[in-house]
Structure formats: C-alpha cells, structure tokens
Amino acid sequence: MNPKYGLLVLNSKNVQKLKQLLTSAASSLSSRLYIRLNPDQPRGDELVSKIYLNSANVCPKLDVRLVITDVPRTVNDYVLIGEEKPENVENSLKKYKKVVLGGTFDRMHNGHKVLLNKAAELASENIVVGVTDRKMIINKKLWEMIEPVEVRMKNVVEFVEDISGEAKCSAEPIEDPFGPSTRIQDLEAIVVSRETIKGADAVNKKRSEQGMSQLDVIVVELIEGADEILNETKISSSSKRREQLGTLLRPVNQVPREEGRPYIIGLAGGIASGKSHIGKYLKEKHGFEVIDCDKLAHTCYEKGSVLNQKIAEHFGKDTVVDGVVDRKRLGQIVFSDRSKLRELSELVWPETKAKAMEIVEKSSAKVCVIEAAALIEAGWHKTLAETWTVMVPVEEAIRRVVERDHLTEKEAKDRQSVQISNSERIAASNVVLCSLWKYEETRAQVDKAVEELTKRI
Numbered sequence: 001m002n003p004k005y006g007l008l009v010l011n012s013k014n015v016q017k018l019k020q021l022l023t024s025a026a027s028s029l030s031s032r033l034y035i036r037l038n039p040d041q042p043r044g045d046e047l048v049s050k051i052y053l054n055s056a057n058v059c060p061k062l063d064v065r066l067v068i069t070d071v072p073r074t075v076n077d078y079v080l081i082g083e084e085k086p087e088n089v090e091n092s093l094k095k096y097k098k099v100v101l102g103g104t105f106d107r108m109h110n111g112h113k114v115l116l117n118k119a120a121e122l123a124s125e126n127i128v129v130g131v132t133d134r135k136m137i138i139n140k141k142l143w144e145m146i147e148p149v150e151v152r153m154k155n156v157v158e159f160v161e162d163i164s165g166e167a168k169c170s171a172e173p174i175e176d177p178f179g180p181s182t183r184i185q186d187l188e189a190i191v192v193s194r195e196t197i198k199g200a201d202a203v204n205k206k207r208s209e210q211g212m213s214q215l216d217v218i219v220v221e222l223i224e225g226a227d228e229i230l231n232e233t234k235i236s237s238s239s240k241r242r243e244q245l246g247t248l249l250r251p252v253n254q255v256p257r258e259e260g261r262p263y264i265i266g267l268a269g270g271i272a273s274g275k276s277h278i279g280k281y282l283k284e285k286h287g288f289e290v291i292d293c294d295k296l297a298h299t300c301y302e303k304g305s306v307l308n309q310k311i312a313e314h315f316g317k318d319t320v321v322d323g324v325v326d327r328k329r330l331g332q333i334v335f336s337d338r339s340k341l342r343e344l345s346e347l348v349w350p351e352t353k354a355k356a357m358e359i360v361e362k363s364s365a366k367v368c369v370i371e372a373a374a375l376i377e378a379g380w381h382k383t384l385a386e387t388w389t390v391m392v393p394v395e396e397a398i399r400r401v402v403e404r405d406h407l408t409e410k411e412a413k414d415r416q417s418v419q420i421s422n423s424e425r426i427a428a429s430n431v432v433l434c435s436l437w438k439y440e441e442t443r444a445q446v447d448k449a450v451e452e453l454t455k456r457i
C-alpha cells in the first residue's frame with residue numbers, strides 16, 4: 001500500500017522536470033501531493049497554472065495542493081518526492097487582508113485550485129467564498145449530480161486553510177451572483193477567472209451603487225481540458241460529473257444470494273428517460289434477463305382479476321368496463337394527482353414484484369434487471385443488491401413524451417410532475433446513467449457500468 005501523503009519541493013532546477021516528478025508521485029502515493037517552492041523559485045501565475053495543468057494530466061487521481069509558504073501544517077507524515085528538501089520561506093507580504101470569490105466548486109478540480117490558490121496567496125486574514133446553491137445550479141449540465149452545498153463548502157474551506165497557513169476561510173451558500181461580495185464592506189479584492197470577469201464587474205457595479213469601495217479584480221487563466229461530448233475546452237465540473245456516469249457512486253447493498261443464483265439490480269428512471277432502450281441493450285449485448293415491470297403490471301389487469309375489482313372500488317366503477325381496466329380513464333385520474341398515483345401503485349406493486357420475483361427464480365441468467373419506472377417510490381431499491389437510475393433533464397423528457405406518445409405538452413408535464421425528481425432518484429441509486437446524448441454514448445455508459453459490475457459480483 002502506497003503512503004497517503006507526499007511532499008514535492010520545487011526549486012529553479014528541478015522545476016524543469018515537473019512532469020517526471022509528478023509521474024513519480026502518481027505511482028508512489030495514494031491520496032495527496034503537497035508541492036512547495038523553495039526560495040530560489042519565484043511563484044509566478046504561469047508556474048501555478050503549469051503545476052495544476054500538468055497534475056490534471058499526469059496524476060489526475062492525486063489531490064495536488066500547492067502550499068503558500070511553510071504549510072501544510074495539518075499533515076506531517078508525508079514522504080518526500082524527489083531529492084529536494086524544504087527550506088524555510090519568508091512569509092511573503094500579502095497584498096490584502098480580505099479577499100472574496102465565488103463558485104460552485106462541485107468535485108473540486110485543478111481549475112478551482114488555481115483560483116483558490118490565488119486567493120490564499122493574496123489574503124492575510126480572510127478568504128470569503130460564496131458557494132452557489134439552488135437556483136444558481138439548476139441550469140448546469142447534470143446539475144442533479146452536484147454534491148450537496150454543505151459538502152462543497154467544507155471542501156473549499158478545508159483546502160484553502162490547508163494551503164494558506166494563517167488566513168482563515170469562510171464559505172456560505174449563495175443564491176445570486178453576489179452573495180457576501182456586496183454585503184461585506186471591508187473586502188479588498190475579488191478573484192475570478194477569464195470567463196467570470198463580467199461577474200466581478202457586476203459585483204463592483206453593485207458595490208458602487210451601494211456606496212461601497214471597489215474591489216481589485218484579480219484574474220487567473222483557465223486551465224484547459226477537452227470534453228467533446230459536452231463541448232468543453234476547460235477542465236470543468238460538468239465533465240467530472242459526466243465521467244462518473246456508469247460508475248459506482250455509492251456502496252451496494254449486501255444482499256444474501258445463493259450460489260449460482262442471479263444477481264438482481266433495479267433499473268429506475270422517469271418517463272421517457274431511456275429505460276427500455278438500456279434494458280434492451282443489457283439483454284441483447286450483455287445477456288442479462290431484463291424484467292419490464294411496466295408490461296408485467298399490465299398483466300395484473302387480467303379480465304375479472306381481484307386487482308380490477310379493487311381498482312373499481314378505489315377509483316370509480318367507470319375505470320373498469322366489462323371486467324377490464326379502462327387504462328385511458330385510469331390514466332386521466334392518476335397522472336394528474338400524485339396521491340391517486342400512489343394509491344394505484346400500492347395496489348399494483350406487490351403483485352408486480354411477486355411476478356418479477358417468479359421470473360428471477362426461474363432465470364438462468366447471471367444478472368437479472370428489474371426495470372421499473374417507480375422502483376424507488378416502491379422502495380424496492382432497499383432490498384435489491386443495487387439500483388441504476390437513468391435520467392434526462394425534465395425538459396428533454398417532456399419533449400420526448402410529446403414526440404413519442406403524441407401527448408400535449410400539458411399532458412406530458414402532468415405525467416412528469418407526479419413522479420419523484422431526478423435528484424431524489426440519484427440520491428437512492430448506486431449508478432447513474434444519462435441518455436441525453438447520442439445512442440452510442442448511452443451504450444458506452446452502460447458498457448462501463450457492466451464492466452465495473454462484472455468485477456464486483
């Protein structure tokens with residue numbers, strides 16, 4: 001097992017071998033690499049960007065932290081990477097007391113670190129960070145996968161205080177582009193990147209309208225990174241979220257399984273999210289037994305069944321005509337009222353699950369997939385080994401329903417609104433898939449998920 005922490009000391013000579021040293025860190029550490037600069041190596045913006053850009057490419061799994069002077073103070077059990085030993089560095093004269101910056105800081109990446117490093121380099125007392133939440137995040141790609149704001153704030157504070165030594169860092173959630181930057185009088189500077197300069201200008205405009213001092217605007221360059229699917233040319237949190245599609249996001253349930261019996265996974269997802277397409281692919285390409293609970297539920301509505309009797313009692317006699325459920329009539333009732341849908345589901349779910357389990361019992365497949373739109377609402381995810389969720393943004397689901405099922409936009413929206421949200425589904429799932437892009441991309445995510453699954457079962 002490799003040691004967790006390492007320290008790399010750069011001077012004017014070994015800085016030339018940065019990539020080589022980072023490669024060596026990648027193979028000899030398991031968690032974090034601190035980097036310090038000795039006095040003969042000046043700390044220029046270009047070097048800081050170079051360190052983080054090369055780290056993203058050469059040692060992407062390591063949490064690289066360029067410290068300001070003699071820190072880190074929190075960690076002292078590190079191994080030295082390379083030959084160079086740390087020398088004491090004079091505490092550089094910090095330019096400002098209080099510096100502010102903002103961001104979402106989801107899955108903190110090396111671009112964020114350049115910004116946070118700059119703030120830590122400049123501020124002697126406080127670094128104030130606004131961390132976006134709620135309406136500030138809902139237009140981002142795969143926003144449903146963004147980490148909770150508490151986690152993001154904690155990570156920012158921990159990172160900044162670890163690298164900055166004396167200065168304190170505080171973070172707060174923001175629901176507009178200003179946050180503490182237009183509330184705290186004695187801030188002196190704001191740190192932004194090339195792409196968020198306009199945000200800093202807006203902050204200064206508002207401060208001036210409120211009779212507050214102007215902030216110096218400190219700009220860092222963007223750290224590049226390519227994502228052809230999302231069309232990104234910089235390292236971004238959206239790309240990091242996309243890269244996690246099809247990977248295991250949280251531990252699976254430990255469900256006892258007899259030798260040779262199928263491993264059971266649930267496949268959940270909202271209306272028109274792509275479940276059937278993925279189910280079909282899992283069956284045809286990977287040989288999984290896929291049980292379509294939507295179809296199975298319909299077989300519960302056989303003529304004269306007990307279920308149909310119960311439906312007539314609950315939802316009115318006109319929902320069952322000649323012993324057969326009038327699905328259109330029943331749909332009108334349940335798709336416009338969440339509590340009615342719940343009532344119907346509670347009648348249908350137990351029978352459907354029993355039928356699904358009968359199929360599993362008889363199956364000779366290695367993996368059985370229970371495909372059910374309302375799998376999580378029904379609580380099945382708690383008893384299955386693991387649950388995969390497929391999602392598309394709400395607007396895309398509505399567009400697809402209108403196109404595929406020839407419903408009006410209002411009808412499609414009604415059907416969408418009685419379901420739980422993508423965020424709720426994701427919170428209860430082990431693996432997330434997204435069918436927003438080309439079919440090949442959906443399939444690539446599924447292949448990745450199956451490859452990982454095969455290793456753990």
Ligand SMILES: CC(C)(COP(=O)(O)OP(=O)(O)OC[C@H]1O[C@@H](n2cnc3c(N)ncnc32)[C@H](O)[C@@H]1O)[C@@H](O)C(=O)NCCC(=O)NCCS
Binds near residue numbers: 237
């Ligand atoms: C409205 C804001 C805060 C929203 O943040 P955003 O969602 O863009 O956050 P995100 O986590 O993506 O990025 C945070 C910061 O890191 C920068 N950044 C992101 N990726 C990179 C990268 N690859 N390289 C360098 N910098 C990067 C962003 O440009 C941004 O400045 C921001 O965009 C903005 O306008 N900032 C300027 C005004 C401000 O700071 N307001 C709040 C003060 S509390």
Ligand SMILES: Nc1ncnc2c1ncn2[C@@H]1O[C@H](COP(=O)(O)OP(=O)(O)OP(=O)(O)O)[C@@H](O)[C@H]1O
Binds near residue numbers: 277440
């Ligand atoms: N990349 C993609 N991957 C999967 N489906 C896609 C993709 N792009 C578009 N679609 C379309 O999305 C629609 C919904 O897919 P599908 O029928 O598999 O969803 P579903 O979740 O099974 O829907 P429902 O539960 O409403 O029956 C289909 O018309 C499908 O062609």
